[in-house]
Amino acid sequence: MYRSLLFLFVLCFAFPTFAAEKPNVLFIAVDDLRPELACYGKQHIHSPNIDKLAESSTLFERTYCMVPTCGASRASLMTGIRPARKRFVNYLTWAERDAPGITTMNTQFKQNGYYTASLGKIFHHPKDNEQGWSEPAWRPQGISWYQRPENQKLHAERQKQGKRKRGPAFEAADVPDNAYADGVLAEKAIEKLQQLQKQEQPFFLAVGFFKPHLPFIAPQKYWDLYDHSQIQLPENYKVPQDAPAESIHSSGELRAYAGIPPKGPVSEETARNLIHGYYACVSYTDAQIGKLLAELDRLQLSDNTIVVLWGDHGWNLGDHTLWCKHSCYESSLQIPLLVRAPGIKGGQRRSALIETIDVYPSLCTLAGIPLPKHLSGQSFVELMHHPDTKWKEAAVSRYRNGDTIRTDALRYTEYTNPKGKRTSRMLYDHSTDPLENQNVAGKRTDESKTLSKQLNQIKGRDGKLGGK
Template sequence: MTEPERPNVLLIMADQWRGDCLGSAGHPTVRTPFLDRLASQGTRYAKAYSATPTCTPARASLMTGLRPATHGRVGYADHVAWDYPTTLAGEFTRHGYQTQAVGKMHVSPERAQLGFQNVVLHSPLGIVRSARERGQDPDLVDDYLPWLRLRLGRDATFFDHGIDSNSWVARPWDKPEHLHPTNFVASESADFLRRRDPTKPFLLFASFNAPHPPFDPPAWAFEQYLETDMPDPPVGDWAEAFDPWANSADPTALVGTIPPDLLQRARAGYYGHMTHVDQQINFLLEELSHRGLRDNTLVCFLADHGEMLGDHHLFRKGFPYEGSARIPMILSGPGVPAGQVRDDVVELGDVMPTLLDAAGLPVPDVVQGRSFLPATLDRAEPRAWLHGEHTLLGQSFQWLTDGHEKYVWWSGTGREQLFDLDSDPTESHDLAPSPGASARLERWREVLVGELRGREEGFTEGGRLVVGRPVRPTLRHPISGGAEPG
């Protein structure tokens, strides 16, 4: 009896893509017809989260299957070495897959392969600038920049339009569309499909920088949203709690308000990126079909985190709220039910064991994430709740959710928040001050104490949460403990 052919794996990541920003998720503005079709061909996870929602820690969870307290990245910090012996790509490589990454990695050192046999790298603007400031050749940390110069001349850059990589300022892309970084990732990924080893299954990681700023999609994508009626961003009855950090004069600030016309442009740039990425993903999926690979390829689409985009007067990411922490996630391919929407709480750390499981490969014992394939097939119960965290604004925002409720604890002040996500998905009403919330708060508080027990920050003492402990974005002594998610 011959062994069944192992499936290929195409893992597609977008950067800073909100979980609600899909047509299939009912978004009132953004148009993503090809991702909507992908969702109809597989299963969409409506309650997928990034447990530590900024680029670097989120990618550590994805690539290792570890919880943040174990991989040690509980906030954002560049230039911290990635020294994980067991990785998603490494496991696929070890089991005979040809493994390729294209696009944004955001690891340190920048050329670290994380188990991939080859990486074609597009580093974000901040890393390229940092390399220059350190006297390093930017070509050592990016493959897109020399690719662009070959086509436009030796002085070409992808940031000479002046738009910052973390601001809400938006404008159309200033070069031919086929030279956009989004097109680069799609075309280089398609080229791998052309030149791959046909005797091996493959893992291809196609990692787009968009819709992360700079908000510079092609003009057609930008302009289609400029005059679109958009609902106002939600502003919670708790939003003034962030007033001490507000700086409306800084377009890179995490907290502030901006004039309506500029917010409209920011949203047009953000949504325009999404529509552009949607079409380039379709280009890549068509390449799969053209080469006869689509039927035996698992396709997983996800993001590293979201973007607040003015919700509650907040911008960017790192926050515990839905705009920042909830992400899109779609799984399609052999053995995956089509047209299904699941409300199971899943996270980036679950992707490594899920893809290994779906490919029929063993999951290493060190992996803490749990495959969500059994629950997708109704063969197991989903997790009961998820713990997330991020250091930001001088404290740690700790949060728990079961997909129906969310509990948030601010380590700097001890503030607690409680949201009913079923009746209030925009988190506009904080239930924590309500007299009837005390029992629910106590339940979540006990769960969080279990998660944080033994942490080096000293967040707990004698079975209670301790306020005001110093925090840092990386742990000196990562741990494997904490309460097990149900």
Template sequence: MPQYLRTRTALFLCSLCLLAATVHAQATAADRPNVLFISVDDLRPELGCYGNEEIKTPHFDAFSKRATTFTQAYCQAAVCAPSRASVMTGLRPDSTRVWDLRGNFRQNLPDVVTLPQHFHKHGYHTVSMGKIFHNHMPDRVSFDEPDLRPAKYMTAELIDREPESFYHDDALNAELVRIRKRRLEKNPNAYADGWAYGRSTESFDAPDSEFYDGAQTDLAIQTLGRLKEKKQPFFLALGYYRPHLPFVAPTKYWELYDRDQLSMASNPFLPKNSPVMAMNSAYELKGCYDLEHVKHPSVAKLTEQEARLLKHGYYASVSFVDACLGKLLKGLTEHGLDKNTIIVVWGDHGWKLGEHGSWCKQTNYDIDLRVPLLVHVPGQTSSGACRAIVELVDLYPTLCDAAGIAIPDNMEGTSFLPLLSDPELNWKSAAFSQFHRSPRVTPDGGRYMGLSMVTSRYHYVQWRDWNHVTGVAGDLVAVELYDQQVDPSENTNIAGLDKHQPLVTKLSQQLHRGWQFAMPVE
């Protein structure tokens, strides 16, 4: 056979192979499960399915009956931007170099492939709405359809507005617009694009769809109807804004609770022997007009009436999101998508409701680091609570594993998919988190990084001098140790007791070895 015929024949056969591979890949992608990826901002494990008998969360609780409910799930940093960057890249804060609210992983790692980008590469159509990345710095390149909003929020005056700051009081909204204008005139790069909070709470008697999270639930259900017509699986990310401050929710959810009967924090005081850099007090409350007297970094000084109002607002906001979740999952079923959709519901970090004399997040305490995480995979035969230690950084590889697509080599978490079949497996020995303190908020003007490690019994934290430019932690300045078996609320730091020094040494060595040596043994 002449050379040119051999070449043409080879090219033809090669084309057939490529075509066959493409058809196979398309068929494989079409058969893969969809992903419904639901984040809830500032949601701590304060749900009925986590043992709280006071809060009203019937839809979370119903979903938990067909999902695995992880009771020992931990975020990598107890504040939005670093936690979400870690989830969406599968990398830890020291790798993304996002340690605070201003950090931007895309500037630090321009070519990093996020979770939805990776699913797109494997045949998925990816869509986002609500708060997935930190809201004022969304990563639009991650999605085929980024940052969808309900139509009524797409007007010129609302398109650049932070949904967290929406009130129904028109006078208050107008005042916030004026504040923003003044901030931007003073500093064009003002944090959160200049938006501010008004009041800490608002109850308004209107349908759920008149509130942002209710409206975007309706949009998500409409989008599901559109996505099911595509000949490819979808990855739909929906980020709920509540229960983030301000606590704005329909009146009917406020009416579920008697404010005077709500149980308040049993430990409204700093942990005994706590180092000065460990507590943040109530950073976010200062942004609310009605709580301007709250000073930082001292312990938050709220009256009982103010504290009850905040807890009431938090609970009402959680119940509102619970209703949104129930409506969304009902819509998924009505569209016939429930049998072939992975569903993940997660909170980005915990939140204090007066514990340790403080509010909000931004510490290394368990109350801020432990998060709700519920996962359902099609065909899952077991459900219920799983007490194994898992981390939010594990979500990226877990979803890849569940969808049958390749797990990237650079992951700094591990797939916990086996736990959905056998929740009693011997799993990770520890979870690793961190939080930094800047001179702006520390009483002594120091800059520190708190390195946290939670084992099956102990919570160990090292505070070190920290260089925010290089990201290098230096000299050890303080240590915390909590025995969660006898002190689950972490009220006493026992690191300084002589009898615990062998344990402190052992845990220090384990922390130094790092997360790589805490992975489950295959």
């Protein structure tokens, strides 16, 4: 024991810089990114830079957002607490209003000696939790959504008809990467890394990319990575058998765009163009992430920087006839999550069920800073080290009047009215029906009852601020 204490004494006092050094954090968010990436086994997608990151990271194969809409999802992740029927509800959510007094992730890092900076989209509102950033949150300004003159004109004309009227849902233009916002964001993030590299203070740099969010606009070269004739509609391009009506929405987010009918299905060619455009945007954002990671290497910061890449929620590309997110189906809820950390072996995969509320405590653990008492999630760092670590048996999410639980093989969802009375439910067995084509809740009532009880126990346990 004496020798151990002596060693610590020498470590702390003879080498104070080494002992006090904390890892930096590069926190990369990608809007609307579903786990349709080559590193997730989808070889038709060109995502070489994210795939390269996966080679040095722990890739979590089954990660789920808390709410499938941006503002609410981000607020839940950044506060580390679960949503509820009246908390973290829609895309306009402010974390500081729905969870007043809660220490957000960026604030926790700032209070523990980190320089914190936000570029692009992290919270939905740039001024949300602004006291948690060491400098004002930054976003690209003055950049046109569209680069083709005819699309700029159409967008301007439709904007005069109302804020919900927009130009085309997709665009390919022969322009450089920085003609669009994410290219400018990548350049700004590289510049910020260069500034932070000169500081002695550890940094928490959050970079939130906008694509592949609608509209699906990207330079032509990224569209050219895909053969349009090979673009396929999803196998589950239909409403699941016996699915409750309230599980299917009208894809309202898409309806704002020119060329999209106000209701009903889009044409098959429009569907293919939307899918093609989404793929192009994924590749475009992948290229910007590659530039950022290359600069991290060039500045020799990689060895002491935790890198996290996550999507804020899933996305439907015609799945169950749906476009956008906003549902309790797997395709709306599953996200990619990659974590690279100093001292942890890369190239690993974990199939454990991860909830995005687990990200906050995990980053605190990796950085060696305290975990606030209010957190609902749990650190998965031990799971990164040891794949046989005992872990949670379910991931719970919600959207509006639907609450859903994902276990190893099953997804159970129940819808309730404002008084909490169940109005409908659905159960999908992923061992036999991974695309969720047949609702078997009515046939497998015992399993539905058991999952309902488990779901409501978790909701009740974590439903209040500060509850664990």
